[in-house]
């Protein structure tokens with residue numbers, strides 16, 4: 375199965391670029407859009423339906439989909455528009471296409487990357503637009519780091535249950551937030567900007583190591599885990615197990631975000647120079 379993989383298209387901050395069409399479009403079976411397509415997920419679904427009417431699309435919301443919106447309401451509206459179409463909006467849900475299981479969620483983060491959840495949540499509350507521009511509780515409240523953490527925990531529980539289910543073929547996870555440790559060297563003492571990485575990454579690599587049945591089923595890690603949010607490309611195999619009995623070969627973790635731009639004349643190209651608008655991954 376050929377997957378056309380991308381994220382962080384940020385159409386709201388893009389001029390003069392569109393999804394490749396016609397002959398410029400690669401051959402693919404399923405398109406994967408790992409969040410930050412544009413604010414309001416229902417508009418994202420419409421944008422995808424106009425451009426990709428004849429192939430399955432897996433779409434998860436990024437943080438930007440909820441800007442200016444209630445985070446649950448925009449998801450509901452997106453699902454209403456996507457119902458019965460080829461676009462699958464996943465939030466703690468999975469869909470099977472052929473023998474491949476696709477499981478998706480926004481994910482958010484555990485703020486635990488540097489071991490001081492409260493400090494990292496306070497820094498994120500102060501510095502991130504997410505905690506100014508998103509509403510929750512039917513617009514009644516401002517979305518806060520504690521809401522993000524609660525959502526992360528629900529998604530983590532969902533993902534672990536997926537890894538322990540019987541399945542006929544490969545599993546592809548699609549999240550917006552990153553599931554791994556970043557390659558970072560912290561200053562001493564760490565600067566608040568560096569600690570902000572805890573709002574981008576959670577170390578979920580223990581879900582990439584096979585584990586025996588503890589009564590909930592054996593844990594078989596994902597074959598491929600696609601994420602976005604960081605605006606830099608990544609492709610590496612993480613986890614696995616040397617134990618041939620468990621048979622773990624690890625999870626290929628991959629990110630292909632465009633980021634902001636182009637926005638000529640000031641930004642003639644897109645933000646992530648490694649973005650490949652025709653990236654195909656075979657599963």
Ligand SMILES: [Fe+2]
Nearest residue numbers: 382410603633
């Ligand atoms: Fe983004």
Ligand SMILES: [Fe+2]
Nearest residue numbers: 410436437603
């Ligand atoms: Fe994002």
